[in-house]
Amino acid sequence: MEYLSERAKLLRPSATMALNKKAKEMKSNGLDVINLTVGEPDFQTPQEIIEFAYKAMRDGYTKYTEEKGLKELREAICEKLEKENNLKYDVEEIVVSNGAKHSLFNIFLAILNLGDEVIIPVPYWVSYPAIVSICGGVPVFCGYNENFKIDLEDLKKKITRKTKALILNSPSNPTGIVYEKKELEELAEIIVSNKILCISDEVYEKIIFDKEFISIASLGKEIKDLTILVNGVSKTFSMTGWRIGYTASKREIADAIGKIQGQTTSAPSTISQKSSVFAIKQGEKLFKNMIIEFKKRRDFLVQNLSKEIKYPYPEGAFYMFLSYKNIDSIEFAEKLLSEKLIAVVPGSEFGVDKYVRISYAVSSEELKKAVERINEFIRRF
Numbered sequence: 001m002e003y004l005s006e007r008a009k010l011l012r013p014s015a016t017m018a019l020n021k022k023a024k025e026m027k028s029n030g031l032d033v034i035n036l037t038v039g040e041p042d043f044q045t046p047q048e049i050i051e052f053a054y055k056a057m058r059d060g061y062t063k064y065t066e067e068k069g070l071k072e073l074r075e076a077i078c079e080k081l082e083k084e085n086n087l088k089y090d091v092e093e094i095v096v097s098n099g100a101k102h103s104l105f106n107i108f109l110a111i112l113n114l115g116d117e118v119i120i121p122v123p124y125w126v127s128y129p130a131i132v133s134i135c136g137g138v139p140v141f142c143g144y145n146e147n148f149k150i151d152l153e154d155l156k157k158k159i160t161r162k163t164k165a166l167i168l169n170s171p172s173n174p175t176g177i178v179y180e181k182k183e184l185e186e187l188a189e190i191i192v193s194n195k196i197l198c199i200s201d202e203v204y205e206k207i208i209f210d211k212e213f214i215s216i217a218s219l220g221k222e223i224k225d226l227t228i229l230v231n232g233v234s235k236t237f238s239m240t241g242w243r244i245g246y247t248a249s250k251r252e253i254a255d256a257i258g259k260i261q262g263q264t265t266s267a268p269s270t271i272s273q274k275s276s277v278f279a280i281k282q283g284e285k286l287f288k289n290m291i292i293e294f295k296k297r298r299d300f301l302v303q304n305l306s307k308e309i310k311y312p313y314p315e316g317a318f319y320m321f322l323s324y325k326n327i328d329s330i331e332f333a334e335k336l337l338s339e340k341l342i343a344v345v346p347g348s349e350f351g352v353d354k355y356v357r358i359s360y361a362v363s364s365e366e367l368k369k370a371v372e373r374i375n376e377f378i379r380r381f
């Protein structure tokens with residue numbers, strides 16, 4: 001008797017997990033391992049938010065909320081989207097979920113029929129193909145150009161009658177690249193003319209160094225109607241463990257997402273939701289020092305990593321996607337760990353071999369040591 005579903009069997013064991021496990025074991029054996037695989041800010045959630053959470057509990061925010069989430073939070077999200085992104089949404093077009101990952105899961109459950117295709121630009125965040133597959137969709141991968149952005153010609157070729165949506169992630173995990181307005185306009189044109197949906201994952205919106213963030217949804221009514229915007233408080237406010245993400249979309253889609261959530265997880269923790277109202281309303285003053293620090297680290301890496309290492313120029317998030325000669329990504333990651341005690345994620349996890357992802361969500365001291373070791377590795381390779 002086979003007890004596991006085909007769905008469960010679709011999921012591959014992750015190379016990141018295996019390397020992470022190895023790095024942790026090495027660390028617990030007393031080795032000075034530097035872990036550059038981290039996918040969350042290394043800062044504590046701002047103290048003001050923590051204090052506010054205590055108050056929320058004392059004030060009785062301890063019961064269920066509406067299935068789409070606490071109305072006050074959805075109102076705060078609408079205000080934020082209008083003020084910061086020039087996007088007007090109605091409160092019923094917002095759904096708050098247990099982190100942006102859960103928002104993505106809800107979206108695909110709401111829009112995909114079995115066999116519908118979702119275009120995922122390479123390199124991609126590891127979870128996209130898995131979430132699409134679990135929800136019955138078929139991931140279709142699309143190539144990248146010399147700037148590690150979507151290859152528009154390839155995108156046009158990949159759109160078929162079965163295509164339901166394209167995923168866009170700017171700033172990007174794993175490369176840190178950020179789309180310019182003109183590039184977004186070109187993408188929007190293709191999306192609108194083919195009437196497919198755009199899932200715009202904007203979770204790194206605020207972790208951006210050299211340019212203004214632009215949401216593709218803000219480029220006009222037609223593209224807004226086709227966009228399902230995804231964001232949350234995890235990365236911006238260093239609140240990864242609070243599990244709050246949200247979607248903004250047309251009412252019909254928001255209602256479907258709300259219904260799915262209502263019958264599965266219900267809305268997220270009320271304490272986290274109420275605390276997120278505070279975080280979103282306070283805004284920049286709670287995260288500006290974190291962004292300054294990330295920029296310093298990015299600049300340090302760009303200035304100090306061996307010039308023989310190649311990468312797309314990182315303009316946001318807290319990752320860099322490195323390649324050295326033609327070295328295979330798994331071999332690169334394994335050797336860095338065993339020879340230099342540096343844990344990184346092989347690019348094969350993101351659909352691109354020959355690259356590894358490093359995260360600079362570690363202290364400056366650790367980063368300095370890491371750069372020395374990586375450069376030494378390159379010299380001796």
Ligand SMILES: Cc1ncc(COP(=O)(O)O)c(C=O)c1O
Nearest residue numbers: 039099100101125173232234245
């Ligand atoms: C591109 C991207 N989207 C979504 C998420 C998930 O965010 P959350 O912690 O809010 O679920 C992550 C987390 O690593 C991410 O990198």
